[in-house]
Amino acid sequence: MEMKLSVFGSSEIIQHHIKAAKKNSFQIYGIFTSNPKSINVKKLSKKFQIDKIYYSWKSLLDDSKKNGCSVLIAGRLKDNEKILEYAITKNIKILIEKPIFTSSEKFDKFINYKKNIFVGYNRIFYNGISKLKKIILKNRPYNMILKCPEINKQNILLNTCHIISIIYYFFGKIELVKKINNKNSIFCIFKTRENIIIIINISFNSVDNFSFELNFNNLRAKQEPIERLTIYNKLKKINYKNTTIYKPKNSLIINEYSSNNLKPGFDNQYKSFKKFVRNKKTNFINISQAKSIICICEKIIN
Helix, strand or coil, X not given: CCEEEEEECCCHHHHHHHHHHHHCCEEEEEEECCCCCCHHHHHHHHHCCCCEEECCHHHHHHHHHHCCEEEEECCCHHHHHHHHHHHHHHCCCEEEECCCCCCHHHHHHXXXXXXXXXXXXXXXXXXXXXXXXHHHHXXXXXXXXXXXXXXXXXXXXXXXXXXXXXXXXXXXXXXEEEEEECCCEEEEEEECCCCCEEEEEEEECCCCCCEEEEEECCEEEEECCCCEEEXXXXXXXXXXXXXXXXXEEEEEEEEXXXXXCCCCCHHHHHHHHHHHHCCCCCCCEEHHHHHHHHHHHHHHHC
């Protein structure tokens, strides 16, 4: 059965949302932009045959309520508070792009509405991340080691939060044990409730990919880049120039870009959001958990 979705925003990310939404039986009811001269919104409306373009976010929310729409909020970060504040009064289902806010305090007035707010941390919907979650439930890892190249401290709240969402999805809340920082890097040791060690290495302006690895007994899983999972389960013996070399042998590779032509994680994210709209049980990051993710980022920065 087709459902209606109203869209707030007209940036590049919106077309990825619309493609995934339409694939999962959402009809785009209307689209809002804060820029009356926006060329993007006209291109999007033409490409996806969206009849209604709004320049008043309140009007789109009012009409969304009347027409049984859920809403996607993926516009300017500074507009999230006022749009979300009004949206929750309508008692409609909301998908809002991460991180929502860059201050943990701003989440507080929305926590009581978590049954209606689905936070778009799409990386937890990667096929490789789902595979690792199943492995973690059966086999406790020794540790998790993350490399996070960043531009500056502020970007930890905007960008590294994506990676923190994966940690949260795997283990829930984590506790800071030790932090060492200088002008070029921040090195943190966290631990989970089960005392699994989490090492996060933030390197400013490093020429590297975001990546992490999980170490288990007789198994190592590596995501590098984050869209590619490789699982190693043994060492392969190689004879080379009268020398014995041991090379890790992979047992599984999952590339997120090969699963479909949508942005990685978006198809599964909208499958989950569709269940959320229908009040069915599903996995996602709610507003309370989104606050916890930003709290972890603040501990890294402060």
